[in-house]
Amino acid sequence: MAGRILLVEDDPTIGEVLTSSLRSHAFEVRWERTGAAGLAAAAAVDLVLLDLGLPDLDGVEVCRQLRRGQPGCVIVVLTARSAEMDVVVGLEAGADDYLVKPVRLAELHARIRAHLRRNEGAAGPAPVRAVGDLVVDVTRRRAGVGGRELRLRAKEFDLLARLAAEPDVALSRETLMSDVWDEHWFGSTKTLDVHVAALRRKIGEVAPPASARVPAIVTLRGYGYRLELGEPADRPSGRRAAGG
Structure with missing residues (x-):
């Protein structure tokens, strides 16, 4: 290559x-x-x-x-x-x-x-993935919430697309690092946490307040993350935490 x-x-x-x-x-x-x-x-x-x-x-x-x-x-x-x-x-x-x-x-x-x-x-054909009001178009590499586009960096998009591919499924840190970064990843996985934080912030910035149709990236302490639809009360902060 x-x-x-x-x-x-x-x-x-x-x-x-x-x-x-x-x-x-x-x-x-x-x-x-x-x-x-x-x-x-x-x-x-x-x-x-x-x-x-x-x-x-x-x-x-x-x-x-x-x-x-x-x-x-x-x-x-x-x-x-x-x-x-x-x-x-x-x-x-x-x-x-x-x-x-x-x-x-x-x-x-x-x-x-x-x-x-x-x-x-990433340029190959892939389906459009929808989780509530979140839409991830992998073919066009575009994502949006309720018609408002998310401005994502390359790895932020890849991570969101991977989470949206299996909504409501717990994905381990190792799986996410392997699928989004490298199957032979060396060293710290801090990069995953930073990208998750950026995604939460950007989704929160475009999400309508008190909407139950906007998914949250849930932290699974000691394991990884899961993308799921939150409750209306969760929307102001743009995130939910499971076990912290």
């Missing part, structure tokens, strides 16, 4: 190693060393590998601008920042994935292939 990759990395040693390795796997790679140059080069790529420690712009801000300008592009943060708060901030800024240096090249290639494969597969 080939693809167009933009590497935004200021460290010359890391940049050279990654560029050489990716090209050896038939990827088309463009390497930029600053945030500004990366933003300027992001118009026609499939995936961005983004370092957060850049010399000119904060990498989190670069991520936000990339997401606004290229909503369909996969953004993978590749950084030495390993604290949980850094992971959350990066994901909330729009990243689809977060890898901490040093990263094994085999793992990096597996993640890249998984992301690109899922983006390609």
Whole structure:
């Protein structure tokens, strides 16, 4: 599988190693060393590998601008920042994935292939899924609540579509990570929680108040999540919790 990759990395040693390795796997790679140059080069790529420690712009801000300008592009943060708060901030800024240096090249290639494969597969034919007033059109990659469109990032849409495929079914964290991200996922599943929080917020923003026809993403503590229709009293917060 080939693809167009933009590497935004200021460290010359890391940049050279990654560029050489990716090209050896038939990827088309463009390497930029600053945030500004990366933003300027992001118009026609499939995936961005983004370092957060850049010399000119904060990498989190670069991520936000990339997401606004290229909503369909996969953004993978590749950084030495390993604290949980850094992971959350990066994901909330729009990243689809977060890898901490040093990263094994085999793992990096597996993640890249998984992301690109899922983006390609998303364009295939699939049914329109409706859960109450929520409609998910997988073929057109559009979702809405009561006729009001949800503006979702790529992985947010994929996660919502997976939940809507089996409404009222408890889906484990492992199942969701495997089906939406990668069957060989390494490391923390915090990315799942961040994307669920974003979906809850966005559904709540467009949902009519006190509507029992808008589904909620229910937390199943110690297990995973379930998409189900809530009761009218649940709608102001946009969520329900099961067991917390």
